[in-house]
Amino acid sequence: MMADSTVPTSDPLPVQQRNAASDLRKMRRIITEDYSWSLAIIPPLSDLCLQQIVRNFDHNPILEKLLPKHRSKVLERLSTSLPLPVTANLISNEDYWRRCCTERWPTCDISHYGFSWKRLFFERHLENLIEHFIPDLTDAGLICNTAELSKNYIKRLEIQQLLPPVRVEMMKEDEADDISDSGSDAAGDLPSMDHFDLNLIADSLCDLEEVHLVYGVKGCGMNFEWNLFRFTDRDCTLLANALKTFKKLKVFRLHRSKVDDDKVRVLIRSLLDHPCLVHLDLSHNQISDRGVRAIAKLLNQSQLRILNLCNNNICPHGAQAIAHALSKNNTLQIVNLRLNHIGDEGGQALCNALLQNTSLERLHIGSNELSEPTASFLAQVLSQNTSLKNINISCNRIGVDGGKQLLEGMTENKTMLEFDLRLTDVGQENEFYINQVLRRNHERTRAQAQQKQVYTSGLDW
Structure with a gap:
């Protein structure tokens, strides 16, 4: 009899499975006792060096000798809590200091x-x-x-x-002068x-x-x-x-x-010959006319542009001292006398000074017990002064008649851009027409700025 050609072979596994099994036998299995063993790729030696530099930076700050790409990596990883003697003069990178700021303060x-x-x-x-x-x-x-x-x-x-x-009990200044020279216990308590x-x-x-x-x-x-x-x-x-x-x-x-009069006079004495001071703010203190006279002297000897004496105890004589300085001053641009007591006498003195002054641009005399007489003098300033752009006389008793005089002065004005008349009782009609003049001045100023820009661009050609 002839042999049956369909007799199965001795290996019952399909061909693909036999190949996979042979591949598994060829693979080498490694069993380690180190449970932290990782198949991750070992970092380059340069990265390991940079990590070491970052860890030891406070003891051995290496930065300038690094390549730019390596220096940037170190700066990104440096802690923001490093001692300032190490970082102050060594690190100029703004990103590092940005991290220091944003981690410490919520708003920057x-x-x-x-x-x-x-x-x-x-x-x-x-x-x-x-x-x-x-x-x-x-x-x-x-x-x-x-x-x-x-x-x-x-x-x-x-x-x-x-x-x-x-201290448990603060010692008064006059008591401190009475301390004996015999080395009393009170003398030891002085800070x-x-x-x-x-x-x-x-x-x-x-x-x-x-x-x-x-x-x-x-x-x-x-x-x-x-x-x-x-x-x-x-x-x-x-x-x-x-x-x-x-x-x-x-x-x-x-x-x-x-700050009272005696103290402000001491401070002003140290500022009389100051070469750079342009802004002096002594607001919300206790300065009265005697201290203001010292400040007026400073106006005549300095290059001040901004003076803020808001919320003090300045009365008519103090306002007159400032007015006298204003009549000769050609650098001051902003004066704030809000919340004082200059009254009509002081207000009229300031207005007379503004007829001669050509530098002041902003004046705030709100809440100063002013009334119609001051409005009459201010109307004359509005019609003649060409430097003022902003005046605030809010919270004064100007009245309707005073408002009419202000309106009459504003009709001839071409430079005023802001005029605060809140809580002055000048009347709605006067306020309306004054606002119309202000709007006209804004349009004129805008047109002049555009014309100047066109002229300047033409010069560039």
């Missing part, structure tokens, strides 16, 4: 800091240290060292509070300073351009005491000395600090 607007994240960080950091400084309790050395590190990056300091010494002394950091901040100060406690709540809001004679003397050091200072603001 670099437009107020020259569009520099590094400047924002150092200014806010130093401000925070000063605002939480407590005399004879906090170490001033940290502030001095920080100011020295950041001296190239700080242009402005906005101090919203200055804390007094922590070394009443508030933070800017002279400690003045030499490090020679490029400072703006200083904003408040000698008081922010958010004291139920712990309120009048002693928390006290600008002492010693504070005044120290601050005056510091102002002499800030030769590049352009803006000085000292508000809500109970």
Whole structure:
């Protein structure tokens, strides 16, 4: 008999399965006792080196010698909590300082800091240290060292509070003068300073351009005491000395600090020969006519452009002193005398000065007990003065007759763009026609600006 050709072979597995089984036998299996074993690719040696540099950066800061691509990787991984002595003068990368700012403060607007994240960080950091400084309790050395590190990056300091010494019972200034020379116990209780002394950091901040100060406690709540809001004679003397050091200072603001006539005269004396000061803000203090006479003297000897004396105790004689200075001044552009007591006598003196002044652009004399006589003089100013663009006489008793006189002066005016008459009772009709004149002046100003732009573009050709 012939053999049956359909007899099956000895291997019952299909061909594909036999091939897969043979491949599995050829693979090498590795069983390790290291449970952290990973099939991930080992990072390049350069990355391992960069990781080591980041870990040891505070002890061995290597940055400038790296290639640009490696330097950027290190800056991305650096911690924002590195010591300032290490990072201050070594790292200029804005992205790093942006991370430092955004991780520390929820709101950051670099437009107020020259569009520099590094400047924002150092200014806010130093401000925070000063605002939480407590005399004879906090170490001033940290502030001095920080100011020295950041001296190239700080242009402005906005101090919203200055804390007094922590004492059980604050000693009055007149009691301090009566302390005997025999080394009494009371003498030992005197603090070394009443508030933070800017002279400690003045030499490090020679490029400072703006200083904003408040000698008081922010958010004291139920712990309120009048002693928390006290600008002492010693504070005044120290601050005056510091102002002499800030030769590049352009803006000085000292508000809500109970500055009186004696203290303002000491401060003004240190500013008489200041080379750069253009903005002086002493609003919300206790300055009266005697202190204003010193400020008027400053107007005659400085290049001030902005003067803010809002919410003080200025009366007619003080307004007359400012008016006398205005009649000779040719640099001042903005004057704010809101919330004072200059009355019609002071208002008329200011108006007479504005008939001679050719630089002032904005005047705020709201809430000053003015009435119709001042409106009569102001109407003459409106018809003759060609520099004023903004006047605010709100919250005064001008009356309808005074409003008619103002309207008569405005009909000849071509430069006024804003005129605030709220709560003056000048009458709706007078307000309406005055607004019509203002609208006409706006249109004229806009047309002149467009014409000037066309002329300038023609010169470019």
